[in-house]
Amino acid sequence: MSVYKSKVDWWLILLIGGILCYPIVDGMMTQEYVLxxxxxxxxxxxxxxxxxxxxxxxxxxxxxxxxKIDIHSIKKVYRTNNPLSSPALSLDRIAIVYNKYDEILISPKDRSAFIAELLSINPAIELVLQ
Structure with missing residues (x-):
């Protein structure tokens, strides 16, 4: 079993951190500790x-x-910056097209090793990574 962590964009951490930290500080300053x-x-x-x-x-x-996706059902892997909601913490993503109409967006940190392992299992996967 191989595990690949998601790549994380620094601006995403700053954005979410800022959104969540502001009410914490505001609640402390106004003595609304429940907030x-x-x-x-x-x-x-x-x-x-x-x-x-x-x-x-x-x-x-x-x-x-x-x-759970059968790797032999994967038809195509292509690069995308699509901002749709997905299990990816970066906009530097790849889309995996599988079955007949299914697609999922992910952002593995070590993309080349991830794709190489997919190809070692299913060499028929079409790659579009420009």
Whole structure:
């Protein structure tokens, strides 16, 4: 089993950190400690969520959270910057097209090793990485 972590954009950390830290500081300054505690909890939840974004290759399957994709059903892998919601913490993404109409966007930190392992299992995958 191989595990690939998601690439994380620095601006995403700053954006989410700023959005979540402002109410914490504001709650402390106005002595509304419940507000601060709620946003500390949200910050911890977001941090834990960031830590769980991984892509696992388990034999013939690619597991992304609860989604299990048969690697032999993957038709195409292409590069994209699509900002749609997906299990990717960076806009430097790849799209995996599988089955007949399914597609998922991911952002593995070590993209070349990830794609090489996919190709070693299914050499028929079409690559478009320009």
């Amino acid at each position: 601060s505690l709620v946003f500390v909890g949200l910050s911890l939840l977001v941090f834990l969520m960031f830590r769980t974004v991984k892509y696992k290759i388990e034999g013939q399957y690619l597991r992304i959270w609860t989604t």
